[in-house]
Amino acid sequence: MQRSVVVSNRKIDLKNTMKINLSDSNTIILCLIGFLLSRAMVVDNIAPLGVAFFLCVSKLDKYRLPVFVSTLAGTLLSFNQASNIIKYSMCIIIMHFIANNIKNIKSINKISIIGMLIIMPLSIGQAIVFGNYIYNLSISLVECILMFVSTYIFSYGVSIINKRASRKVTSSEEIVALTIIITFSIIGIGDVSIIGISIRNILATMTILILSITGGAALGASSGVIIGLVYFINNITSSMYMGIYAFAGLISGGFNKVNKYLSIAGYIVGWSLIYIYTSGSGSNIRAIRDIFIASILVMLIPEEFMKKIEKFIKGNGGLSDGIEDYLSRSREITNNRLRGMYKTYSDLANTFDRIREKEKILDQKDIAHIIDMVYSDECKNCGMRRRCWETRFNYTYTMMNRILECLEESGEIQLDNIPSDFKKDCIKPESIVKTSNCYYKMFALDYSWQQKFSENRKLVAKQIRYMSKSIECMAMELDRDITFDMEMENNILIELDRNNISVKKLNYISKDLNDFEVLIEKETCKGGNLCERKIAGVVSSVVGQDLDVNKIGCTCLGDSCKIKLSKKQEYKVVTEVSNMSKDGYIISGDNYTYMEISEGKYMMAISDGMGKGRKAYEESSITIDILEKMMDSKIDEEIVIDTINNILMLKSSDEMFSTLDLGIVDLNKGILNTIKMGACSTYIKRSNGDIDLISTASLPVGILSDVNIERDTRKIKDGDYIIMVSDGIIDAGKNKNLGDNWLIYFLKNMDTSNPKDISKEILNRALDIQNNNIYDDMTVLVSKVYKH
Numbered sequence: 146m147q148r149s150v151v152v153s154n155r156k157i158d159l160k161n162t163m164k165i166n167l168s169d170s171n172t173i174i175l176c177l178i179g180f181l182l183s184r185a186m187v188v189d190n191i192a193p194l195g196v197a198f199f200l201c202v203s204k205l206d207k208y209r210l211p212v213f214v215s216t217l218a219g220t221l222l223s224f225n226q227a228s229n230i231i232k233y234s235m236c237i238i239i240m241h242f243i244a245n246n247i248k249n250i251k252s253i254n255k256i257s258i259i260g261m262l263i264i265m266p267l268s269i270g271q272a273i274v275f276g277n278y279i280y281n282l283s284i285s286l287v288e289c290i291l292m293f294v295s296t297y298i299f300s301y302g303v304s305i306i307n308k309r310a311s312r313k314v315t316s317s318e319e320i321v322a323l324t325i326i327i328t329f330s331i332i333g334i335g336d337v338s339i340i341g342i343s344i345r346n347i348l349a350t351m352t353i354l355i356l357s358i359t360g361g362a363a364l365g366a367s368s369g370v371i372i373g374l375v376y377f378i379n380n381i382t383s384s385m386y387m388g389i390y391a392f393a394g395l396i397s398g399g400f401n402k403v404n405k406y407l408s409i410a411g412y413i414v415g416w417s418l419i420y421i422y423t424s425g426s427g428s429n430i431r432a433i434r435d436i437f438i439a440s441i442l443v444m445l446i447p448e449e450f451m452k453k454i455e456k457f458i459k460g461n462g463g464l465s466d467g468i469e470d471y472l473s474r475s476r477e478i479t480n481n482r483l484r485g486m487y488k489t490y491s492d493l494a495n496t497f498d499r500i501r502e503k504e505k506i507l508d509q510k511d512i513a514h515i516i517d518m519v520y521s522d523e524c525k526n527c528g529m530r531r532r533c534w535e536t537r538f539n540y541t542y543t544m545m546n547r548i549l550e551c552l553e554e555s556g557e558i559q560l561d562n563i564p565s566d567f568k569k570d571c572i573k574p575e576s577i578v579k580t581s582n583c584y585y586k587m588f589a590l591d592y593s594w595q596q597k598f599s600e601n602r603k604l605v606a607k608q609i610r611y612m613s614k615s616i617e618c619m620a621m622e623l624d625r626d627i628t629f630d631m632e633m634e635n636n637i638l639i640e641l642d643r644n645n646i647s648v649k650k651l652n653y654i655s656k657d658l659n660d661f662e663v664l665i666e667k668e669t670c671k672g673g674n675l676c677e678r679k680i681a682g683v684v685s686s687v688v689g690q691d692l693d694v695n696k697i698g699c700t701c702l703g704d705s706c707k708i709k710l711s712k713k714q715e716y717k718v719v720t721e722v723s724n725m726s727k728d729g730y731i732i733s734g735d736n737y738t739y740m741e742i743s744e745g746k747y748m749m750a751i752s753d754g755m756g757k758g759r760k761a762y763e764e765s766s767i768t769i770d771i772l773e774k775m776m777d778s779k780i781d782e783e784i785v786i787d788t789i790n791n792i793l794m795l796k797s798s799d800e801m802f803s804t805l806d807l808g809i810v811d812l813n814k815g816i817l818n819t820i821k822m823g824a825c826s827t828y829i830k831r832s833n834g835d836i837d838l839i840s841t842a843s844l845p846v847g848i849l850s851d852v853n854i855e856r857d858t859r860k861i862k863d864g865d866y867i868i869m870v871s872d873g874i875i876d877a878g879k880n881k882n883l884g885d886n887w888l889i890y891f892l893k894n895m896d897t898s899n900p901k902d903i904s905k906e907i908l909n910r911a912l913d914i915q916n917n918n919i920y921d922d923m924t925v926l927v928s929k930v931y932k933h
Contacts, residue, residue, distance in 0.1 A: 176215035181333030183219025350439035357397035365398030490613035714812035723904035734761025793847030802847030832864030863932035873923035
């Protein structure tokens, strides 16, 4: 019974195995290749290719039996010499029986040696039997070497066929191995033709065309060389065909970036020209006919199938998918960490906010403490102590409470302010009043410092909360789909090289469907204007859009220059500044900045530090430095201004504040947003000569812990001027009783269109009004709006 169970199980396993194998596409492919390679003869009827192929497949249990059958069948039907058929059949049978012993051998060299050792005695025995020892032994040596080489090559091909579903990237060795396997399989078809059309020639041409279209010029040429060489070895064609196929494959692959139709046309033209040139008037029209038929068949292959082959050969699809997956996971991990930091800082800010603050100078604990200290100082050694603090404890304690309540209301008490009953009962009320006042002042001072610390703690809590919001914004920014377009990078590099422009690094970053930027690092140019003069035009021609140049750290003294190219904005802003320090001061209390910031915006700002000299300079400098760094990091303006306000309040025990006049131009929409913190009015001179005035009533930053931010939004057009000034300019008119709006009339009557000239004329006019006396720092910032 046990035996019958075993037999039954073996039958079921074999049936299931055959069912699985026969329905597997890999099995069909391997069986077909094994059958054809067994029929492919190389030199003088030697055909060890099928044997070598089966040796490689025999390590795979799943495919061993069906490939054994197909390879043996191909050998028996090879129309070879009977002795060769017997020799190769015996090799295949031997390999089938020893397969379990060699399937765990990982080394390709060892497997190749085993194959050579199996065929060697049979081949030598055959040579001895048939005589003509020198020639036959030489052929045996060639056969053994061919067995070793083909086993080595086929191992790569079998491996990639077996794992083709999971493999994403292929090596050059594997591609060459597959090409050789396909070529010799085509040879195994033999001289089969349909109505005179050679199946072998058509398949060979299709192989070269497909590899040229999907793999490019290098693969097209190499496949042409391999097929031409194999044809020559098998005496199918002359040696010149090796060059013809290679040249045609090279031409075809050169056009693969355009489309497959141009690649096919290139192959036909290249093949025909060389073939007709070498063959002359005796050219075989049938060969050209086969090329045309193969070309038509390749045209009919679906694009999806060609793309799959291209991805399989180049590995670009899998590689880019792998890179994209890696970047996505890295972005997700970073995002999670940033959100964790955001939550931590947010919780920390909430912890600061939850700390309870004293609502008044004295609470019940403080009152009890003061009463205890007054008792220790004045009553402990008093003769009435027992009467007051033992016999009449509740009464005395209540009286002291009333005294301290009165003290808290008025801040200081006199003898007349205490209850009359207490004055009658206490033998030294003056000392009690004096000591109570002293201790109250101590607690009041402590309360004042606590309030100061509390205010600073609130500022710190607010700043921590802003930090958490900034981190959250960074996390949201990472959520955006940002990709690196490697193909576009390569196209740009090629075009730059054609124009003799050498770059160190280049990145093409695509942010979304219509937003991208190109980052380039190169050596500093001698003329200093290579970016605008040449690079922008070259890159624009590649991407198909006009680009603006934004230099990052481009200096004549440095070794390298970094530039950013982005889509040309609807508007462009050019800014010029004129300024002058107060009489007797080298350092100006006014600071300014103008720069292009992220997301297609342009920023202009003036800050006037309160006071004079270095102190005023430090205040305005801090404001501008923080503004530049945080705005360039895409942090919201309100957070930036609150941060500046908090830093100025925390930086010094002295009062430290500055004005801030901030203007941000949206270069795509043509909108000006202004925020003023104690700053002077902003003037917009329209292209038609009208003057718009922007002014708000707000305090400078650094005065109050809570700042009130007021925004103003205006539409700007081509030819408009935005004029921002410090109070030194406006006060020039006040000092001469011209009022605040003298600048409006001056701008209306000004004919100058150059921003630099406008800023100089305003500054000179302010000096003229004050008879060249400078009572305050003066700064004029003029920005002209252009439309591209």
